[in-house]
Amino acid sequence: MKNRYQKTRLAVQIVFFVLILYISVGHYLAEKHIAELPGVASLHAVCPFGGVVTIYNLVTDGSYIQKIHPSNLYVMGGLLASLIIAGAFFCGWICPLGSVQEWFGKLGKRVLRSHYNKVPVLLDKILRSGKYLMLLFVIIQTARTATLLFSNFDPYYNLFNIWTDEIAITGYIAVFLTIGASFFVERPFCRYACPLGAITVLFNSFSLINIRRRASTCIDCELCDIACPVGIDVSKVTVVRSPACNRCLKCVAVCPTNENGTLATRAFFSRKSDTRRKEIPARIYILVAALAFLLPIMISVFVGAFETEKTRVYVVPEDIKGSTSFAEIIDNYSLSKEQLFNSLGIPESASVELKIKDLTGILGFVGEEEVISREHIALLVDKYNDPITSMADRAKADFTEILSLVESAGLNGSDSVSEVMKEGPRGLFAYLFSGRWPSESSAVDTLVIEAPLEDHGKSTSIDIKGSTSLSDISSSVEDFEAFLEHFGIPKDEPVTSQLKDLKTKYGIEVSDIKEYLSEER
Incomplete structure (x- = not known):
């Protein structure tokens, strides 16, 4: 029983990891004009958190924030449907960053053994508030600046772009801290810093299907407590509502008396722990939760509403x-x-x-x-x-x-x-x-041929990436001072500064500089 649940879960995790990796690689190759892979958007376009942070702008002035697309709203809709039905299933089964942390955690567990995932209770409680503070900070700053501020230090986005050399130094730091901490603690970013996780875990309290324990058949073996990767005392509760639960079902899988339905997924209205109402099989729970997430996305794709390019708003x-x-x-x-x-x-x-x-x-x-x-x-x-x-x-x-x-x-x-x-x-x-x-x-x-500038004084043939320096830019634009003024870069900024450094200092995206140079051309 244990292997069946977790092998299915591993398969789902790998599928979504490969999908996101394909999108990242394909988008990079398309931007570099190396290859054009079908069905490839940017990572920003398929992140549900993008839908969350752009809501304020959509309500107030009908526009999307920088780098957010209509597709984000449908991914967010799929996430919301899954949360209402199955709680934080997305975190435990679909999120690629969560999967990567978990895989590194398995390596840490093998090396550290009993010392793995040992965080003092008081410190753990304090750190868990971090994701709520992060959510508040990101939403306020995004609404204030109308830019996707979190992307500069989002380990999910930067992990899947780390090989492109187009991320800020804060992105490298976020990735290495997340992966490094995963060696010692189970899913550290999910537990302590993920702003999306601050939202998803709230649904564990009232999802339509949740994990319930039947006290009358429980033998108090506490195997479920040992199996829980986030330290929930499952054997002490009737319903698992903890914000730490990511619905991995490891506790359900190890229960030795599950033939009696001791620990199982049940509907919200099965309120008594000793009810004889038949539980919902785990395989049905997994299927329903996955379809709840995927169906809104699939329908939007079918009707042509899943736009992965931001609809521009022209006012002035x-x-x-x-x-x-x-x-x-x-x-x-x-x-x-x-x-x-x-x-x-x-x-x-x-x-x-x-x-x-x-x-x-x-x-x-x-x-x-x-x-x-x-x-x-x-x-x-x-x-x-x-x-x-x-x-x-x-x-x-x-x-x-x-x-x-x-x-x-x-x-x-x-x-x-x-x-x-x-x-x-x-x-x-x-x-x-x-x-x-x-x-x-x-x-x-x-009409589609861009005239070269070599015969007109300057050249824009340089390959723009994170390691490109201001010195390189100065040799490729007609008016370097206008370039600095356009992006708010001080004139005394060293010409040795790289674009990834500018992203850290001033929040300037490499893609925006590419667009500027394209317009200059």
Whole structure:
């Protein structure tokens, strides 16, 4: 009986561990353009805690926090369903970080034997409050900053990214402390620091299925107490409601009188310890708990709602990024395809799915500057209702000539930017911003080709990762001071500082720097 429960549990743990490892590796390979594995998102997109920490933002302003996706809400929904039905089953059977801690703990138990998992009772009680303090801290700071603050020192995320060299020093510390402590204590992070665990364990008190002991058939052998990895005195209670319980079922598996249902999983309404109501077989409990977690996720995937890319919210012009498509601009602002393509001289055969950063492949450079950049598009949105004369200070061409061209189209200087974009000469604003008319022979088949910058002063061909230094960045951007200002990095920051150090100091993600450089390109 013991082997059957725990072999099934080990199989479930391995499946979810391999799945998360596959997602991590696949996402890294896709970001590096090495390979594209099917069905791969980022680890952030499949973490249920992401759904918890973004709720405040969703309720207050309808947006997700940085790096959180719609998929997180469905994973959180699956977790909630599992918690209501089966208590902290997720922690004991599914969570990959919990499994890794447990596997290292088995090694520690073999070496330390009776000295393993011996934490003084008073110290253990004090340390257990740590996960509630961590939960409070993460929620407050996430709501305040609208960023996924916990990722900098989350051992789960950093463990599965530790080989990428793109994590902060705090991430390394969190991983090594967690794994190291697991050698001495059973699941230390789960017991003392996990903010998600602070939520899951609360459901042990009122889950629909829980572990119950029948006193009338119990022989007080206390084998269940010995088997419990987190030190719960199962033989002293009627219902196992302890916040430390992760529903591993080791106590149920070792009970010698279980043919009488002494220690078994029963429904919430079986209130008396000596009830003759038939218990729920452990295999049914495991199946129901696993399906409760997986079904909401599977249904959301089936109906196409499990989005692993964050839905961008466009409110102000500054929300426009280099990776924003013209379709998104048309959908979220007052500009039309006709206005955009006419004013910028974009070939009519181009798709509205064209991204701003890909315009360089069509319109190219003037000297070292792009003909049209993200800032130019944002300016058109911002000045949409203003007279064309409001653009005078942004003109690279002679503005008197610009007004002459506007008048030749039957318009005048008091007409709005939107009217001139629609009715004015084709490519007028590309000329206004760059001083050069876009070529009519621009090839549309170059829409997805990013023009290299080697011929324009600087190069962005460096491989951006955690070990990349500020010195490397300074040689790849047009305006290094603008880069520092954009990310709030002091000008006296040593150029030898690596990106992973910046993440620790200023909370700057490597992926954000990649996006910035992509937009610069």
